[in-house]
Amino acid sequence: MSFPDDEKVYARLKAAGLTAAQEAMIRRELEAGGSHDLTDTDRANGGVGVEAFGRDIYAYHDLDVLQRLAAMQSSASANIRSLDELLGRDRLREQDGFPRKINVGRLIKPGRSGKEKVVIVPTTVEEKLLHDTSSRSEEEQSHGGAGEGEEGEVIGEQPVREEQQPGAAGPGQGEGGSHEIESNAYDLGRILTEKFQLPNLKEKGKKRSLTRYTYDLTDRHRGFGQLLDKKATLRRILETNLHLGNIPDVNRIDPTRFLVAPDDKVYRVLSPEKDYESQALVFFLRDYSGSMEGPSTVLVVAQHVMIYSWLMYQYAMQVETRFILHDTQAKEVPDFYTYYNSKVAGGTQVSSAYTLVNEIVERENLTRDYNIYVFHGTDGDDWDHDGSESLPQLRRMLAYANRVGITIAQHARDEEQRTEVEKYVRGSRLLEEKAKLLRMDVMREDADEPRLIEGIKKLIAD
């Protein structure tokens, strides 16, 4: 797949004048090629029969080898209660003066069905005094083999990086048989809030009343009402008769002998029910340009899942989400699955995404009904190097948004210098002017989970 638009943008930018570094960056993305397909989960391996390289001899088991019986994945029902217990236990550890041991939040890809599904795996490790085998460098590793081949002959290949995409089996979960605890985003959000003490939102959009009532036959009333609830009535009659000693043998009940009190009749009555309307609308923007290859994408997506979950919790599931991917063009995608799994390729124009958000908000008049949040994840590269196109759009956005959070997962190679996006956002002084509305978090692309959580705090804190 080629990106003809990219070339156009490039030509236009070039005409406007570019520095060598900027040009190099653009060329890098242009030449990388690639496409935005969804990731295949089972990517073919490089060589034939070399997958077992590094597989431990102790990883073979009778049940698996002889009978094809693998440990079953623990189902969703096995489940969040134990997770609660675990976290409770973990808090107690701290009180007792021992370090915490549970890690939550390994985020694995959500399935296509039910986009709210996020897989969280509580993990722990039992520390012992062990030999460290990793100190032997990668190259010295050797393993067994059998068959033809002269010494020195190459017999197969393995990709250097196993997971280039978040979609391809999440972090470290290549091996089958891991039992994951599936929970929905709401639960993850609660865990994040509790475990990491993320701030609780103070105002949950009390500006307008977003509740309304519908009427339904839901309440029960004894004696009179609109609709007789036969089952409940019968139960009450039985109860009464039991108390009266009117039923000599519970195994042989004769309904004709029942004594029926008027009070035993249970009716359903109309009553008002609260019907909540959505209060929060979250736009997730992801840069899926070619430069986002690798860890920066994993990082951005992981963070977005967490933010999403957290908002789900804060707004008691009343969160609507929109997902936008951008390279030089921005497009809205229908579900989190696509958002999560689309491959990176192409060039970068941050302004395209901002423009699209503004258009959507205006077109659908969203500001009237929603608190709007925008979270943008990028590696900080932008062909629009001075922000001349992005900043005006950003200003427009800040006029209506409750919070705009920009995450920059900086590449290791750019560590010394600030990225384009960081430069122009800081340059615009918007961070100071609209400190309540705009947040930016810059982290290195190899940041770990606690750092990610820190980042979220920064983005969403008051």
Place this chain on the structure above:
Amino acid sequence: MELISQHTKRIMEGCKERAAAAGLRFEEETLEYIVTNRDLLELTPKLMIPTLYDYWVHDVEVLKEKGRYELYPSNPYETVINTRPAISYYNDNNPDWLNVMIFYHVLAHIDFFQNNLYFRHTWDYDFTGQALSDKRMIAQLRSENGRWVDYVIEFARGVDNLVGFHSELSRLSRPPEPPRARMLDYYFDHFLQNVRKVKTGKYIKEIERYNACLRESPEHGEQAFFAEVFRKHPEFDSFYKKSLEAKAERRQDLMQFILEHSEFLTKEQNRWMKPVVEVVRKTSLFFQPQIRTKIMNEGWASYWHEALFLQDDRISGHEVDFARVHAGVTAMPRVGLNPYALGMRLFQHIEELAGKGKYSIEFRRLTDRWERERYDRPKGDRRDFLFKVRENLNDFLFINTFVEQDFVDRFRLFVAGRRLNQARGVWEIYVKSRSVDGYRAMLLGMLYHPPAIDIDREKTGNGSLYLVHRFEGRPLVREFIANTLLGIEFLWGRPVQLETSEAVRSELAGPPSGLPGMHMPLSEERREQELKWQRVRYTMQDRKLTRDVL
């Protein structure tokens, strides 16, 4: 979990008869259960022991990476467990012919459990029964002491890979020594030389006196000799007893040492912790031999299920099905190590050589290549030799003794290496070596090997525990040290110190980056030079870890 049907049980009994006739030795009674996925869900975290004690970590995804098998020396998905009677687990829709094959496999495992000397300490009791009573005890303690039971389990498990498995074995397998002989050794080797520091002349005189006593009366000579010794050195007796005690103490592993010497655990309110630590230790000891005989055990079982299945008259018509499954289990992978395949081939290789009498002294003396190849002078039954191997060796000895160049050549084995192809950004797997030395070293390097941590009794003064890691070229996993020592400190009740070696990395050696297109100039020799080791000491005091370089 329910028992297999009568029909299937009858098949099993038929297998037992045939296996016993072929020479396998195992106890008559066995239990076979059908397991569903739901059962497995509960069984696998408990290492297939249905009665194992409850512990919260069993419910959590535990880090699964390289070190996993170092952490858990057990086979989590084993079909058969080493209990009395042996319990095995089956899928409920296995066809009969497949069950026949699995039954033979299982019976060979049981034979191995019950005859290999590394399992000696598990022979005298039923582990499931023991585990059940331990589980109840722990549940009882948990109702009294709450989560502190789990802390104790956690901290005890932190050192359960350091159990003295071999000293436990040697205690059991040592032939009973006549007490006299030991006393004699002590008298001549230690008492006279180190305690009395006698001159050579006097020493020789004593030997002569001993010989004279024996000559005079071969039966009571030694007694007479010692009667004189006791008269001359009245202090000898107490010295000797003290030495015996010291010897016994030196054998203690870390857990035993803590159990016996920790002041914290002897306190009245903490005494309940001792049995918990004991349970963890016993459980670990139980699993130790399994991981140390993985290749042998699976090889032995595969060898027998093949041999016995092919002779079984009940399964005619399923040879092709068998061939397919059997090949799936025991095919040599192009790259990788399959313990079933390797172990089975090694047993078959040994059987063949033993059949030709090639493990004899005469054969070893032959130097002529031609003669060596033609040599065929069978001595005894070829399987007898196999049974001896099965009885006396573990994986290390098995590989070290029997993996030879002939074996490597015969099955076209090689050491596969991995190197980075920078141009293409992939790891290339290549044939690194076909020599037996390389192959053996690679195999041995893969075997389970926990670090050796000794207790330095001299430095364990003033209440603090001093541990010394005997360095074998591999450092300890650094990020685990803090929490492990924290646990030991808790059980010990006083500061704990650990001496170990760590690499000093010079600045040149940055982390090798695996990115395609990036510069990776480090050659192997250079890296070797850069790796220097230094002794460091970690001190855990009041739950704070400090580190100093020695």
